[in-house]
Amino acid sequence: MAFSTEKSKQAYERTIDVLIEASSSSSRGPATFGKYPIFMERGRGSRIYDVDGNEYIDWMMAFGALPLGHAHPEIVEAIAEAAATGAHFASATPVELEVAETLQSMVPNAERVRFANTGTEAMMAAIRLARGVTGRPKILKFEGHYHGWHDDLLVSSNVMPPSALGLRSDPIKVPDSSGLNRSALDDTIVVPWNDLPALQRAVENHPGQIAAIVSEGIMANMGVIPPAKGYLQGLQDLAKANGILFILDETVTGFRIAPGGCQEYYKLSPDLVTFGKALGCGLPVAALCGRAEVMDALQWGGVLHYGTHNGSRIGMYAARANLRVLTRDNNASFRHTWRIAERLCDGYRDLFQRKGLAVLVQNVGPMFQLMFTEQPAIRDYREFCEFVDRAAFQKFVLSLFPFGVYASPSAALHSIVTLAHTDEDVERTLEAAERALEQSC
Ligand SMILES: Cc1ncc(COP(=O)(O)O)c(C=O)c1O
Structure with a gap:
């Protein structure tokens, strides 16, 4: 036919x-x-x-x-079980604890875990946390990296004619949407990726102002572009030396490249890491993980992060079954x-x-x-x-x-x-x- x-x-x-x-x-x-x-x-x-x-x-x-x-039959079964016994309570649940403990065992820097629904939300929380903890206003992101559709980072992540990009030494920030809060973008620094001298220059040009450097581990929104050898390590060292937090966005690479993501694969130690996509195996589950010293600022009265659907029971059941299957037989x-x-x-x-x-x-x-x-x-x-x-x-x-x-x-x-x-x-x-x-x- x-x-x-x-x-x-x-x-x-x-x-x-x-x-x-x-x-x-x-x-x-x-x-x-x-x-x-x-x-x-x-x-x-x-x-x-x-x-x-x-x-x-x-x-x-x-x-x-x-x-x-x-x-997948085990995901279907997990979702059905949660649906039949209460999809969401918006209270503390044992399954949320279990999934958080599993993340701790898989992800090297996950001393603390907070769940959200989407990669965008996890990244928004990460940025607020970085600003809150450092008391600094600016976020540095890379050209061609996408971190969700929120205002702070929605710049230079769409494909553009090369003439619109300006010089590599001083990239033009190209907003990806109308309706953005342009003052949010004033605090966004855009730098070409895989270029350590360019990053170093940008850091030197903003002493004491940058709260976080945000990067994907593998550039996943311009096809697939791997990091140059030693680049992410160099980025991490530069951040550390300047009191800047390193946020690794593993929304795409998480639970895909290795059990602990790019963090494990490239032997990194970011301050914060975000997950989404693969975590819920079809259900909207995201997570922000990181060093306790930073994450603990989310405690009440500190940096605010809410969300009615965060850690939904049905999503947590799916995530628990998903991580079980993914790690079975020594991560087969x-x-x-x-x-x-x-x-x-x-x-x-x-x-x-x-x-x-x-x-x-x-x-x-x-x-x-x-x-x-x-x-x-x-x-x-x-x-x-x-x-x-x-x-x-x-x-x-x-x-x-x-x-x-x-x-x-x-x-x-x-x-x-x-x-x-x-x-x-x-x-x-x-x-x-x-x-x-x-x-x-
Ligand atoms: C690297 C990266 N970060 C964040 C996001 C946003 O995730 P979500 O679509 O779940 O909001 C995406 C989505 O494609 C992404 O590729």
């Missing part, structure tokens, strides 16, 4: 007068998917099914929120995702080479992106903006859909390998890619 997404199209037309961009986030709408997004109906394991009955291997996995894939899930990712990335590299196409496959473990570029490597935001052909990537990804492979068509995002993905998924994906390329040539 010919591939059809007619029912998605009809559903999209119904949304036009009610849902903005057919969805609940601007990264899911027609701007990303071309004419209209595919309406998904159900998922199981590595597969996702749309309203037209098409089956896809899902490499998007809810932007990384599903480290075990769709509808991490070995699995790294192995599957290497096979898939090697297969893609081989395929593009055989086809004579200039596509760079950049990955760190189970996070990978295909970058349509002649460059041998993409090392930061500026190189991504200048050299990556995003339209070619979008066209390629959309051409995979009829062959049963689903990924985000946004070149600035990335694909995710989960525990549910198999060797067969790798083979079928590579076959699909080969057929899609043959058809488009």
Whole structure:
């Protein structure tokens, strides 16, 4: 039967007068998917099914929120148990304590834990905490890093024409949205990533004013860009030497790169670390963890952090089951995702080479992106903006859909390998890619 997404199209037309961009986030709408997004109906394991009955291997996995894939039986059971006995009490619960203790055992710096719902919220709390504890106003972030959609850091995190960025030595701060509180941005310093001398200069230019340096461990919102060797360690040392807190944003990398995230993988000791996405395995669960000396300022009367849904019982049940599965058999899930990712990335590299196409496959473990570029490597935001052909990537990804492979068509995002993905998924994906390329040539 010919591939059809007619029912998605009809559903999209119904949304036009009610849902903005057919969805609940601007990264899911027609701007990303071309004419209209595919309406998904159900998922199981590595597969996702749309309203037209098409089956896809899902490499998007809810932007990384599903480290075990769709509808993992132990997550389903945990959620059902919590739903049947009280989804949320907004009181202290034993399961919240259990998940916090598990985080303590997995995450090196997690002397204290506070739960939230989203990566954005955890980051907002981290920033307030850093300002409160240091008494300093400014936050330093990096070009191309995204830390959620709150005002303080929503700057220079979208892809821009290189001419809009200004000089590397004095980057133009490009607000990512209208409606931002511009005075909040006055206290935001923007620096190119993977460039230690630039960071050092920025720190020297603001003596005693910077509360925190905020960084992703792996740049995950401009494809996948790893840190240069020793860069994060250098950043950490610089922060420490200047009384600045180091906030490591592990919203993407948490429970994916290693049990203790980039912090463990790159042997870092940040003051604060934020998690989201993978923690709740499909439910909105985020966490702020860190050194007791800093985190204890959240105690009543200090730095305020509220939230009706924080630590919801149903989310905690899901997180507890998720962390159990992820760490089972001496963290076997991490070995699995790294192995599957290497096979898939090697297969893609081989395929593009055989086809004579200039596509760079950049990955760190189970996070990978295909970058349509002649460059041998993409090392930061500026190189991504200048050299990556995003339209070619979008066209390629959309051409995979009829062959049963689903990924985000946004070149600035990335694909995710989960525990549910198999060797067969790798083979079928590579076959699909080969057929899609043959058809488009
Ligand atoms: C690195 C990073 N931090 C924070 C966030 C915000 O998380 P959330 O979408 O859960 O608010 C994201 C979301 O993509 C992210 O990639």
